[in-house]
Amino acid sequence: MTAVTRPRILVVGAGFAGVACVRRLERRLAPHEARITLVTPVSYQLYLPLLPQVASGVLTPQSVALSLRRSTKYRTRIIPGGAIGVDLRAKVCVIRTITDEIVNEPYDYIVLAPGSVTRTFDIPGLVDHAFGMKTLAEAAYIRDHVIAQLDLADASHDPAERAARLQFVVVGGGYAGTETAACLQRLTHAAVERYPHLDPGLIKWHLIDIAPRLMPELGEKLGRSALEILTRRGIEISLGVSIAKAGPEEVTFTDGRVVPTRTLIWTAGVVASPLIATLGADTVRGRLAVTAEMTLPGYDGVFALGDSAAVPDLAKGDEGAVCPPTAQHAHRQGKQVADNVIATLRGRPLQPYRHTDLGLVVDLGGTDAVAKPLGLELHGLPAQVVARGYHLGALRTGVAKTRVLTSWMLNSFAGDDFVRTGFQARKPAKLRDFEFTDAYLTPDQVRAHVEESGRPVR
Known part of the structure; x- marks a missing residue:
């Protein structure tokens, strides 16, 4: 032939x-x-x-x-x-x-x-003011944006603006939204130690979802465990709630609450x-x-x-x-x-x-994780070992495995430098800008x- x-x-x-x-x-x-x-x-x-x-800086984009x-x-x-x-x-x-x-x-x-x-809905202002978390560029941009909010809050003389910049809203209680909120919350609470003039108590993370349970695929027990972990870390979780409208400086929830914020991250499905x-x-x-x-x-x-x-x-x-x-x-x-x-x-x-279902893993950062490998329910450090072992095994190349493992080890020992690159600093990069x-x-x-x-x- x-x-x-x-x-x-x-x-x-x-x-x-x-x-x-x-x-x-x-x-x-x-x-x-x-x-x-x-x-x-x-x-x-x-x-x-x-x-x-x-997005949280634990791994580099190349990883x-x-x-x-x-x-x-x-x-x-x-x-x-x-x-x-x-x-x-x-x-x-x-x-x-x-x-x-x-x-x-x-x-x-x-x-x-x-x-x-x-997946977006006909919510006023959503595609104009929300950030997505579906592409590599979006993750890199969100990291820059979140660190920038700390810088801008530190530089602001307006208490209301400072408080608004330190409030963050994540929509979507599935794996992507939960892990995003968990990882970025760790980022901001570690970074704020480098800002002596900022009150750590002003940092507030909101995770909301229209569903009645967090990550229902995990089952009631593990879902409740994840909920308790995030709540203990100070993330405010609202279930049965979504976004009514989004603006450049505030977000309105469907239960009537208005949250002043410059950061709305949308992960409500695909x-x-x-x-x-x-x-x-x-x-x-x-x-x-x-x-x-x-x-x-x-x-x-x-x-x-x-x-x-x-x-x-x-x-x-x-x-x-x-x-x-x-x-x-x-x-x-x-x-x-x-x-x-x-x-x-x-x-x-x-x-x-x-x-044959291999199970589910959810990495919540640090030693916090929940996992259900082959039906066995785990949380804490054992779940973290399973989660990271699964990801290492799933990465396709030896180079990728080495990069990720090295980054995990370096981050666990040395932490983050909280450097932002200025990526698209003068250009908005919301949902409408990345998926064409x-x-x-x-x-x-x-x-x-x-x-x-x-x-x-x-």
Whole structure:
């Protein structure tokens, strides 16, 4: 088989799902069997579970950004850009490159793993005044912003402004929000010791969620343990509460409270990438409706997985149950999709996705943690050992493992210098500034673009 006639496999997205798929394809396919292409706007895989530790300065950004060019083999072609539309009938993916050129990428098999974006609601002022915690840039920016609030409060002669700058609100009582509030609270309370003119009692962290329980997936006992840990550390937790409106200097809760603050961090869940809406295919709560083999019914050679696909959860045995959008599922699904793509190429039967739950870990900073490995409930130092051991094991490269372990050890002994870099110091960087959700085409625009420009052969 010549290079020209090799089947073209296009993988969209370099998260846990996409990277796991590419790496498996590289290992199990001979070079003559297929051409592999990966579309991603950044040249790294983000280890998202450790993002709160980047925001709090425990880890450097490089520690959780795993280079794709280091870890994928040279045979995979990487297109730096974002997929903004897919014509499933013509088998063409429309890509906006990092040079802002719009190109067509034809494929024979496509693996859709574009991930998710922050879920927002029609709350007045939210996207204009809230910070997100979904990207590496957001985590780095939030660290700078939080330390800046201490600097600005220390410099202020207005008691009301000083108090407002030292109040912080995190929305979202899931893993991301809880870990973010916990890690940043430790940052501010350690940093304030370097500000002798600031009253530590003015620092107040609020964690709110519309749900009646904190991290309900952990179960009642561990959820209550996490609640007690955070409350003991001075974080005010309000459940059954959300945001009514957000302004530049205050946030209004749905229970009527008005909190003067310059820091609103929004972590209230995710939704499938806007790319999914360009397909014109059936969805389940915004996620692409796929089979247990992660194929798209009615379309040849289309696979979807991860946060953007409603993959049936066969382990639960409940009709209609789908896998939650977690890194654990995405990584395993990536491997299974790769095997199913290979099975399709070789004329073999596809296998459904099944999993055994490894459990959950929540790192609350220091020696505070809760974990549920294989159903065993832990808290405190044993949970912290399990949580950090899990993350080390999940990091894909030896370089990343070494960086993270070294940073943990250095931080535990030497602490933080609380230096801010001035990252985008003169430019606001709120929810609307990082995810570019308005960049995608409509299904009609995708078809029109493909028809107008033709299908270039690469």
